[in-house]
Every structure is written in C-alpha cells, then in structure tokens.
Amino acid sequence: MTNTTAPATAPAQGIQTPGMQPQGIGVPAPQTAPTAAPYPDIAVQAIDLVKDYGEGDNAVHALRHVNVAFERGKFTAIMGPSGSGKSTLMHALSGLDTVTSGHVLFGGQDITQFNDKELTLLRRTNIGFVFQSFNLLPMFTAEQNILMPLTLAGKKPDTQWLQTLTTQLGIADRLQHRPSELSGGQQQRVAIARAFIAHPRVVFADEPTGALDTISSAEVMGMLRRFVKEMGQTVIMVTHDAAAASYADRALVFADGRIVADVANPTEEGMTELVMRQRQQATAVLGNTAVAD
Numbered sequence: 324m325t326n327t328t329a330p331a332t333a334p335a336q337g338i339q340t341p342g343m344q345p346q347g348i349g350v351p352a353p354q355t356a357p358t359a360a361p362y363p364d365i366a367v368q369a370i371d372l373v374k375d376y377g378e379g380d381n382a383v384h385a386l387r388h389v390n391v392a393f394e395r396g397k398f399t400a401i402m403g404p405s406g407s408g409k410s411t412l413m414h415a416l417s418g419l420d421t422v423t424s425g426h427v428l429f430g431g432q433d434i435t436q437f438n439d440k441e442l443t444l445l446r447r448t449n450i451g452f453v454f455q456s457f458n459l460l461p462m463f464t465a466e467q468n469i470l471m472p473l474t475l476a477g478k479k480p481d482t483q484w485l486q487t488l489t490t491q492l493g494i495a496d497r498l499q500h501r502p503s504e505l506s507g508g509q510q511q512r513v514a515i516a517r518a519f520i521a522h523p524r525v526v527f528a529d530e531p532t533g534a535l536d537t538i539s540s541a542e543v544m545g546m547l548r549r550f551v552k553e554m555g556q557t558v559i560m561v562t563h564d565a566a567a568a569s570y571a572d573r574a575l576v577f578a579d580g581r582i583v584a585d586v587a588n589p590t591e592e593g594m595t596e597l598v599m600r601q602r603q604q605a606t607a608v609l610g611n612t613a614v615a616d
C-alpha cells in the first residue's frame with residue numbers, strides 16, 4: 324500500500340465567493356491509499372493531485388495539488404479559463420491520463436496504481452463519456468452506437484434499459500438511422516444514451532453543448548439533469564458555457580491548475596461573473612509578466 328501525503332481532510336478546495344454558498348464536502352481523506360470503498364457517498368476523489376507537463380524551467384503545472392471529492396448522484400460542472408487545467412483533471416479522474424503525483428480514488432480504489440489493462444476495464448465498465456464532437460461511429464446505426472460499450476465488453480444488450488433511455492432522450496424512433504442522418508442535437512442524445520447504457524458509476528462530459536445551438540443545448544442539459552435527479556446518476560462536466568453549468572448541482576472554477584471557487588446551485592449570471600473575473604485576473608497576470616520581461 325502506498326503512503327500518501329494527503330491532508331487529514333480533503334474538502335472541496337478554494338476561495339468561497341461572497342454571495343455564493345460554498346459546498347465543501349469535507350470528506351476525511353484516508354492516510355493511506357485504500358483499495359476498498361471507505362466513503363460510499365463519494366464517486367471519485369482527487370487527493371493532492373499534481374500534473375506537470377515537461378520538466379525544469381519549461382514545465383507546465385497543469386494541476387497544482389488539487390483536492391476535491393465528487394459525490395454520488397450529483398451533477399458537477401467544471402469551468403475556468405482556457406488552459407486552467409479542467410481537461411487535465413477530467414482525464415486524470417477517468418484514468419485517461421497518468422498524473423505526476425497524488426491519487427485518484429474511483430469508488431475507493433486508487434486508480435493511479437492501475438496498469439493499462441485495469442484502466443481499460445475500469446473505463447469500459449464504470450465510466451461513460453460524452454464529447455463535444457459526439458464521437459459516433461459513422462458506419463453504424465444509432466442503436467449500434469448506443470450498444471457499442473456492451474458489444475465491446477461482450478455483454479448482451481439490455482433492451483429494457485435501451486428503450487427507457489432512448490424514450491427519455493426522444494430518439495426511440497431514430498434508432499435505425501446513421502449519425503449522418505441525424506441532427507447535431509439528436510447525435511448528442513445518441514452519445515448520451517451510449518454513455519449511460521452500461522450503468523456506469525460516473526459519466527464524464529467534455530463540452531457536451533459545444534457544438535449545439537442554444538435550444539439543443541438546453542434540451543441536452545435538461546436530459547442530463549433528469550438522469551442525475553431521477554436515476555441517481557453521477558455526472559462531471561467540463562464546460563465554458565455558464566448556461567450549461569446552471570443545470571449542475573455544483574460548479575467548480577479552475578484557474579492556473581487550482582480550484583479557486585466551489586459553488587452550490589450555480590446560476591448562469593453568477594458563473595458568468597465568476598469566470599469573467601478569473602479571465603481578467605489571468606490576463607492581468609500575463610500583462611504584468613510581459614512588463615516584467
């Protein structure tokens with residue numbers, strides 16, 4: 324078992340912004356990296372997570388000792404300026420990328436200790452992904468795309484769940500169409516059905532509304548929210564869209580590899596203001612650096 328440098332508690336980190344209610348989970352962090360789920364309410368947790376790209380003077384510090392726990396059955400949005408570390412955190416939490424130091428507990432298991440085979444199995448059975456560009460396979464029908472995670476895992480299709488999901492998403496009559504015959508909003512709904520088909524513990528969504536118009540975005544976000552509220556799913560979403568973030572139970576704001584705000588029940592206006600402030604601060608820092616240079 325590996326010793327961690329985790330603090331005694333791992334609260335949701337960050338500056339609590341006036342007028343916004345903080346939502347620190349305050350989960351006691353384990354003193355050593357555990358192999359069983361000690362905190363059943365936590366779906367995934369980052370402990371003292373560091374990710375550096377490159378070394379020495381050229382190193383980019385993408386994650387700077389991030390501590391955060393994501394509750395089961397909650398919808399969390401991650402916002403922040405470009406380059407602040409949002410995607411890096413999501414890739415670390417979902418086992419898509421390695422970290423420099425620290426731990427990721429997924430269902431209580433330290434996945435930073437997993438080998439490639441274990442990570443592939445984890446992603447196939449416990450994680451669903453939704454991407455900005457849908458990532459559907461063009462030669463397959465909508466139904467075949469949705470069932471792909473089960474097909475790859477050699478599992479039988481759960482026809483009842485397929486029907487429930489596609490009815491809820493309003494695509495039950497589009498299942499025999501190929502992606503090119505569907506609108507962007509419909510393609511994203513197919514991608515969402517695919518993300519949930521294998522009953523994953525966590526669905527990670529990376530800019531799910533980035534390629535959609537305002538109306539399709541609102542529909543897709545409403546559906547994600549329903550899956551969380553009515554079916555107890557856990558969703559973690561990176562977004563630049565404050566309107567999308569307002570569907571979440573909680574929003575984290577990243578800046579320069581750190582969580583700088585942790586907001587419960589975010590509103591579009593509140594998140595727009597917060598992210599704007601972070602962007603201005605980042606620009607001011609860049610300006611000062613240029614002057615100093």
Ligand SMILES: Nc1ncnc2c1ncn2[C@@H]1O[C@H](COP(=O)(O)OP(=O)(O)OP(=O)(O)O)[C@@H](O)[C@H]1O
Nearest residue numbers: 376383384385403404405406407408409410411412
């Ligand atoms: N493979 C890589 N090699 C070197 N640097 C990288 C790599 N991937 C990311 N970075 C750097 O790490 C930092 C964080 O990047 P990350 O993609 O996590 O930011 P982000 O907040 O998701 O940005 P965006 O909103 O633009 O997608 C950035 O400075 C980025 O340039």
